Amino acid sequence: MKTYQLNGTIYYCPVDLTLSVIGGRWQGLVIYSLREKAKRFNEIKRELVTINDKMLSQTLKKLVEQEILNRKSYNEIPPKVEYSLTEKGKKLLPIFTQMEKWGKEAVL
Amino acid sequence: MKTYQLNGTIYYCPVDLTLSVIGGRWQGLVIYSLREKAKRFNEIKRELVTINDKMLSQTLKKLVEQEILNRKSYNEIPPKVEYSLTEKGKKLLPIFTQMEKWGKEAVL
DNA sequence: GAAAGCACTATCTTTTTGGTAAGTAAAGGG
DNA sequence: CCCTTTACTTACCAAAAAGATAGTGCTTTC
16 A cells, blocks of 8 residues: 655555645644735734634644744744745645635535 | 534634535545545445544544435445435535645655 | 454543643833 | 733643444355
8 A cells, every 4th residue: 555654654645644734623724824924923813713822832833843834933022923834835725725615605 | 704604503714614524534534535436334444444433434424414425325234335425525526636736745 | 153244333541622821031101 | 110012831621532442233154
């Protein structure tokens, strides 16, 4: 059986691998919220409404490790940190375009 | 704020709604495994390798309720039950096409 | 007559997720 | 001086999801 490996984990197919990046409670939504431009921690938080600090920082950390997001910290006080999609992350956007489409049709 | 409703749950955007259908540990993979043809319980199980009986029947049940899958039971012994994508379910396939693509690139 | 196949369900344990609250460091405003 | 702002981390507890294992009822095969 062919397998696919990413960050030390083995997946049995490419879809499984992709789902590990965008599935889960918050990962997909965080990526999607950065589709147009870089945003700060609290901006993302306000957009996702029901996420809390703990979940957001956990999710951001993971996505940075997976090289889906860039983290840019300005040395200011109060702190300013911006998150944006990497090239790898931007390539996920066509998936979200299709999801948008399906989601809109599903509620009709 | 605009909201989207499906099966009594409210989502703040169409992507959130779609993720509730294909995200989660097994839902997406079960849908994807039925992309070409109807399959029986044990066929799906063999394909997904690490899923167990409980998770598979739970996932199938949920997807049938959401009208993503059809369940067809033949009155035979030993039992024969086939699962297939509904029209609504088939419309999810472009999402998986994009996921496949990304997953294949990600391991390069 | 034991074992395997089928599509499940029931029960239990472990892991993951979520929720709340508190703490940090330094600057700016009242 | 105290409060606010920012982007976090840590601790603790509760709830939800996932996972492991066993059992069911009936038939065909070895």
